[in-house]
Structure formats: C-alpha cells, structure tokens
Amino acid sequence: MKNENGGVNPDHCKMFELTHVHDNEKPDEPNSKAIALMKDKIDKMKTTKRASQLPEVLNDFEINEVYASVLGKETRGGVRGFGIGAIPEQVPSVLVQK
Numbered sequence: 001m002k003n004e005n006g007g008v009n010p011d012h013c014k015m016f017e018l019t020h021v022h023d024n025e026k027p028d029e030p031n032s033k034a035i036a037l038m039k040d041k042i043d044k045m046k047t048t049k050r051a052s053q054l055p056e057v058l059n060d061f062e063i064n065e066v067y068a069s070v071l072g073k074e075t076r077g078g079v080r081g082f083g084i085g086a087i088p089e090q091v092p093s094v095l096v097q098k
Contacts (some may be wrong), residue, residue, distance in 0.1 A: 011044065011060060011063040011064070011067075012063060012064055012067040012091075013038045013066055013067050014068065015082065016031075016034070016035065016080075017035050020035065021035075034070050034071060037070050038066055038067065038070050042058065042066055045058055062080070064094060065095065068083075068093075068095040073096055074088055074094055074095065074096045074097065075097050079091045079094055
C-alpha cells in the first residue's frame with residue numbers, strides 16, 4: 001500500500017479507501033457512503049483551518065478522529081483494515097474504545 005500512496009504510509013482513511021475500492025473503482029454501497037463521509041469531513045476540517053489562516057495539512061490524530069467518527073473506535077484488540085493479527089499497539093495513533 002505504501003507504493004500506491006506515493007511512498008508514504010497511508011493514514012487510516014486512505015487505507016480504508018485503498019482496501020475497499022474494487023478493481024472497477026466502485027466500492028459497494030455502505031463502503032462508498034463511508035468513504036464519501038470521510039472525504040467530506042476531511043474537506044470541512046481543511047476549510048475550517050483555511051478560514052483560521054492555518055495550514056490545511058491534517059495530522060494523524062485529526063485523520064484518525066475522522067475515521068473513528070465514521071466507523072467507530074477500534075474494539076476487541078484488533079485494527080480494522082490492517083490485516084489479521086494487527087493490534088492497536090502496532091498501528092500509530094489508532095483510537096481504541098475501552
């Protein structure tokens with residue numbers, strides 16, 4: 001996935017998009033809604049920053065808040081979208097529900 005993302009490790013929202021868009025470039029209905037909602041929230045955050053004359057770049061924590069607000073926080077010791085066996089301690093700045 002790193003190679004598909006310009007040599008940079010993808011954030012959680014980008015990882016979700018990369019793993020849920022099929023070869024025909026159209027995700028199924030629930031996933032397309034989630035991807036659209038994530039992109040909309042990210043755009044709104046960037047617009048708010050622009051209005052405050054701040055750089056539009058979002059940090060990992062802000063991106064992970066968007067991810068968690070759309071799909072919920074991680075539970076049961078796993079991390080969705082990062083393969084079997086991935087645990088929150090291995091994925092930086094993942095938000096976990098206790």
